[in-house]
Amino acid sequence: MTTIDVTPETGKKPESPANPRRRVYRPNTKYIPILATLALLVIMYTSGVVNYENFGQPSVLVNLFRDNAVLLVVAVGMTFVILTGGIDLSVGAVISMTTTLTATLLQGGWPPLVVLVLVLLLGSLLGAGQGAVIHYFKVEPFIATLAGLFLARGIALFINQSSIPIRDETWKAISEYRIEIADGVVTKPIAIVALAAVLIAAAVLAWTRFGRNVYAIGGNADSALLMGLPVGRTRIAVYTLSGFCAALGGVLFSINSTSGWALQGNGLELDAIAACVIGGVLLTGGSGYVFGTLLGVMVTGLIQTIIIFQGDLNSAWTRIIVGVLLFAFIVMQRLVTRKVKQ
Amino acid sequence: MTAILKNRLFWPAAILVVLLVVNMFTSNQFVTVRDGHLFGTFIDILRGSAPLVLVALGMTLVIATGGIDLSVGSVMAISGAVACLLISDLGNQNSVGSVLLIIGIAILVSLVLGLWNGALVAVIGIQPIIATLILMVAGRGIAQLITDGQIINVQSGPYATIASGFFLALPVAFLIAAAAVALITLLTRRTALGLLLESVGGSPTASRLAGIGARRITIMVYVVSGGFAGLAGLIYSANIKSADSISAGNLIELDAILAVVIGGTALIGGRFSIAGTVLGAILIQTLGVTVVAVGVPAKATLLFKAIVVVALCLSQSPTFRQKVFGRFKPRPAVRAEVPA
Amino acid sequence: MTGIRKVFPGVVALDGVDFRLFPGEIHALMGENGAGKSTLIKVLTGVYEIDGGDIKLAGEPVRISGPLQAQQVGVSTVYQEVNLCTNLSVAENIFIGREPRRFGRIQWGVMRRRAAELLGRLDLNLDVSAPLSTYSLAIQQMVAIARAVDVSARVLILDEPTSSLDSSEVEQLFAVMRRLKADGVAILFVSHFLDQIYEVSDRLTVLRNGQLIGEYRTAELPQVQLVEKMIGKELAALEDLEDKAQRTREKAAEAKPVIEARGLGRTGAIAPYDLTIHEGEVVGLAGLLGSGRTELARLLFGADKADEGELRVAGKPVNLRSPQLAMKRGIAFSSENRRTEGIIGDLSVRENIILALQASRGWTRPIPRKRQDEIVEKYIKALQIRPADPERPVRNLSGGNQQKVLLARWLITEPKLLIIDEPTRGIDVGAKAEIQKLVAELSDGGMAVLFVSAELEEVLRLSHKIEVLRDRRLVEELENTSDVDADRIMRTIASGATS
Structure with a gap:
């Protein structure tokens, strides 16, 4: 009987032991959107360095993490949800709920650690509730999380409508703490937390059964069910995780601004979705990486930085450029997926 | 009786009636006549709900084809910005002819924006939620660019009329919304448009094989949605006599989608109900007015709304009803509201 | 399976059908549309519950309540439209849900090696880390078969696996089927291509209008007679x-x-x-x-x-x-x-x-x-x-x-x-x-x-x-x-x- 030797049309060839080192690097199609984002990021950064004084300083890059820590954490949670083919509109509202609650409780003299655990639990609980409604009652994710959005922001406004200052010593200490990475390059703890969230999420997605189940459900939920995967449990877990990440984002927000405000995080859910899409996470589910989401957040962050350096570009152009980039990436993704299908 | 109870619109309608009755008792002026015009809380509700009704109307058609339009808020901001910019440049801001022309231009711009959405969805084949997210993000930037980041104030009598004026004792904004509802009802139920829309939303493949040009219909609904959003933007900006590119139509897409869903149109497309959407939009507006009127503290307004929304959404999930009420009640199809 | 009966509202989909499947054979299930083939398969895989008759597996009576439970007792099905996740790699599709782990961490190396081994036993040499979507439908089907065999290796049901394959792909599939047969797997094969039935199957069972027409040795039944038995005489x-x-x-x-x-x-x-x-x-x-x-x-x-x-x-x-x-x-x-x-x-x-x-x-x-x-x-x-x-x-x-x-x-x-x-x-x-x-x-x-x-x-x-x-x-x-x-x-x- 003859052996069947098949090579995927687009993938790399099976390794030939004769000359393993001389393999020409051909990217797998699944990395193309992410590589394109990376290329774009490099181009943007280089043009920034060329055009503006001091743009090349390491602090510019390091500050990207500091300034976008909240978005990054939220987008990481969103990545899990989108990978299963869902969507979570409630994250911005969960941030406002968390900041308001944190500030109020701290003002009331609650121990910081208790407050931290409590708000993180509450965010997760809200997420789990949404996941359960989506899975058990077959309410569409869009509508279920929209209701969650109203609920979370409603709770925030109910607690307090105005901005509440945080005077807690622990919060202030964390807020004012600086970490020196290299000579003259400092960053804040929130940036480290955000980076840690990215790394943990990447590890979970790549190396745990839960992570792989997320991809499987996004790829084909019916098949996943037939293959005996815990579809319901995974789906609820994913929304719980997104709720947790949003709450964590809220905590970071409250640390950064040492205040809580019910209008905080308004519209952040769409920024997070856009970051995922720019980073190559397909909204249909099953395809994308946390690393891509990181790049997506960096792209939007770098645009903001360039606008600050430029000085005369207003927020209007920021929005338009983000829109144009979004458009470019989606059309590119569309072309890539079409090619794969053929 | 059971037939009425089973109707998807029963609970929304019942809640609306309760809210209106509550308003009748709490407000000292529910409906009164003053200076030959109708005034009072009820009239305020009708007037205030006009933009949402318009946006939700367009959204209904988009959702009937299985799509969604997130860009309506941005389109509102752009149309308001265009109108205010042009009016502020007028020598005589009270010239009716010029204002009408400008309104026409603003609506035309909105239609073009809708065409862009439609082309992305129907020609390039991008998922509607993402296709319209692009304009949602960039559109507000465009509006800011038009107003140069400022709030443009206008002192135009004719322009203000479309929001706060009265005609035949009724608010003009209400009349505009009513006319739009009548127009869409006629368009969808007196022509074959409604049938073809429901057919495309119900089964794109079967529709194609029945010879329906799904692409053209899809583009058309986004154009209509854009146009109505533009009109809503004009009413909004005429109401505050200025163009506010940041807060105009902010988050209105969510309310509009909610109104459509409350009105019994499923997000997956197919059967749609104009009457249901209007009911949903007025309900959302009334809810906002009522919580203030009954003295629910302002801070609890949104929470109150959220609870009603959660209850409504769950009441419309067949699985939920089955689990809660024990036995399965088949979902009654939403009937065409115009018996011909 | 003996005396299987399945009634749908208004229709008797299967009326007292007997069906036997032996280890190490390829058995073709024949019949036109509405004959009851897919109903029989769905009964066998637990999608439908039976209204009469009983199912025995290796002599033991079994109740099959769903696709998962069917897999547990050793019955796996590969459908025409492959029920895998094409966005995942070949190795993952074989092992998802059963990945080799150490301290909760998936051992990709072990998984890839075992996947390559498993496919190697079917004489397939694939890049197991490439996404499944980069391979043709035929290969995807064989990966599905590999998974099915690895999960439960007793009964394999192939429901119209060849309808969208070209002739060389069909040959590949048949090679895999013969290999499995030699390993003692019982294979139920459904196809509408007569040549394929004659090429690969040992025995066949014909159904018509929910009734058993007969069970034959493939080699002993001329094609004309088979077609006649499938289509039947007028009503x-x-x-x-x-x-x-x-x-x-x-x-x-x-x-x-x-x-x-x-x-x-x-x-x-x-x-x-x-x-x-x-x-x-x-x-x-x-x-x-x-x-x-x-x-x-x-x-x-x-x-x-x-x-x-x-x-x-x-x-x-x-x-x-x-x-x-x-x-x-x-x-x-x-x-x-x-x-x-x-x-x-x-x-x-x-x-x-x-x-x-x-x-x-x-x-x-x-x-x-x-x-x-x-x-x-x-x-x-x-x-x-x-x-x-x-x-x-x-x-x-x-x-x-x-x-x-x-x-x-x-x-x-x-x-x-x-x-x-x-x-x-x-x-x-x-x-x-x-x-x-x-x-x-x-x-x-x-x-x-x-x-x-x-x-x-x-x-x-x-x-x-x-x-x-x-x-x-x-x-x-x-x-x-x-x-x-x-x-x-x-x-x-x-x-x-x-x-």
Whole structure:
């Protein structure tokens, strides 16, 4: 009987032991959107360095993490949800709920650690509730999380409508703490937390059964069910995780601004979705990486930085450029997926 | 009786009636006549709900084809910005002819924006939620660019009329919304448009094989949605006599989608109900007015709304009803509201 | 399995069917549509519960309650549309849910190595870290088989695995099947390609109308006999239809051609073919499922685009790029997939009937409601659509009545050519006779009809001319004269020869 030797049309060839080192690097199609984002990021950064004084300083890059820590954490949670083919509109509202609650409780003299655990639990609980409604009652994710959005922001406004200052010593200490990475390059703890969230999420997605189940459900939920995967449990877990990440984002927000405000995080859910899409996470589910989401957040962050350096570009152009980039990436993704299908 | 109870619109309608009755008792002026015009809380509700009704109307058609339009808020901001910019440049801001022309231009711009959405969805084949997210993000930037980041104030009598004026004792904004509802009802139920829309939303493949040009219909609904959003933007900006590119139509897409869903149109497309959407939009507006009127503290307004929304959404999930009420009640199809 | 009985509302899908499957054999399950093949498979995999009879596995009685439990007792199924996640890698698709782990961390290296080993045993050498979507459907199917075998290696059910594969891919699949057979796996194989059955299977079981016709050794049953057993003899209830001798054409000589296809074809769907249909002529397409019947018909309606050949309608060359254009030329097409490509379930009977006519008029020119009611009432009466309520959602109607709604949809457009694909499939005998009678009447009225059906008797009874298809190729055109009978056509279907 003859052996069947098949090579995927687009993938790399099976390794030939004769000359393993001389393999020409051909990217797998699944990395193309992410590589394109990376290329774009490099181009943007280089043009920034060329055009503006001091743009090349390491602090510019390091500050990207500091300034976008909240978005990054939220987008990481969103990545899990989108990978299963869902969507979570409630994250911005969960941030406002968390900041308001944190500030109020701290003002009331609650121990910081208790407050931290409590708000993180509450965010997760809200997420789990949404996941359960989506899975058990077959309410569409869009509508279920929209209701969650109203609920979370409603709770925030109910607690307090105005901005509440945080005077807690622990919060202030964390807020004012600086970490020196290299000579003259400092960053804040929130940036480290955000980076840690990215790394943990990447590890979970790549190396745990839960992570792989997320991809499987996004790829084909019916098949996943037939293959005996815990579809319901995974789906609820994913929304719980997104709720947790949003709450964590809220905590970071409250640390950064040492205040809580019910209008905080308004519209952040769409920024997070856009970051995922720019980073190559397909909204249909099953395809994308946390690393891509990181790049997506960096792209939007770098645009903001360039606008600050430029000085005369207003927020209007920021929005338009983000829109144009979004458009470019989606059309590119569309072309890539079409090619794969053929 | 059971037939009425089973109707998807029963609970929304019942809640609306309760809210209106509550308003009748709490407000000292529910409906009164003053200076030959109708005034009072009820009239305020009708007037205030006009933009949402318009946006939700367009959204209904988009959702009937299985799509969604997130860009309506941005389109509102752009149309308001265009109108205010042009009016502020007028020598005589009270010239009716010029204002009408400008309104026409603003609506035309909105239609073009809708065409862009439609082309992305129907020609390039991008998922509607993402296709319209692009304009949602960039559109507000465009509006800011038009107003140069400022709030443009206008002192135009004719322009203000479309929001706060009265005609035949009724608010003009209400009349505009009513006319739009009548127009869409006629368009969808007196022509074959409604049938073809429901057919495309119900089964794109079967529709194609029945010879329906799904692409053209899809583009058309986004154009209509854009146009109505533009009109809503004009009413909004005429109401505050200025163009506010940041807060105009902010988050209105969510309310509009909610109104459509409350009105019994499923997000997956197919059967749609104009009457249901209007009911949903007025309900959302009334809810906002009522919580203030009954003295629910302002801070609890949104929470109150959220609870009603959660209850409504769950009441419309067949699985939920089955689990809660024990036995399965088949979902009654939403009937065409115009018996011909 | 003995005495399996499965009753659906109104239909007995399986009536006391016995079925045996031995380790180390490839057993083919044969039968036309509606014969009960898929029901039997679904019973075996636990999708449906049985209403009677029992299932024994290796002598032990088992109750199979669902696909997962079926897997646990050792029964795995690979469907035509592969139930895997194509976005994941080959190795993952084999091991997902059962990944080798250490301290909770998936050991990718171990997983890839084991996947490569497993595939190697099936003589497949793949890059197991590449996403499954980069491989052809055939390979995907073999990966699905590898997973199924690795999860539970006793009984493997292959439901039409070859329908979308080309011949070399089929060979690959067969190589894998033979290898598994040698390992002692019991394989149940469903295919509509007779050659494949004869090439790979040891025994076969024939079902017809939910009943067991028999179990045979493949080598001992000639192809002609097999086809005969699958298609069966005509049903008594249809005898009252006029005799086919009267249906042979009289005016054929002076009739004008409605449509002429020359070398029309579409790669992978149907080989180029020539076909002419005249006014008042009924042309029947005969052939087994997957022989290209539907594909041929779809090209004539623009439902799929032809990539070669030319088409003339009423003598003028046309390019049918879309159904809309075909409809403008007076062509109507009712698909075999009633539920997904025919009716629109949410809409009412009335709306479904007027849909095509309305589409051709455009949305700006609605059919007046009064006229709609007239048309609908007329056709509900003429076609005896039950229940006779025009406002009922069409999804609540039975299959036969849905089919009549679809026929009405096309008849009111007054087409010159009516293409009907499997209009009588899965509907009861009475409705079947009514539809056949209607086709005869339409043709007498001058309409050209292209009639596609899996039932030979039906094709023979109605058609003036019969086109025989086999393996996606039009192999023979027969005038339906008195010396043409079912045996004659079966011989062509079975052998492919144009004797």
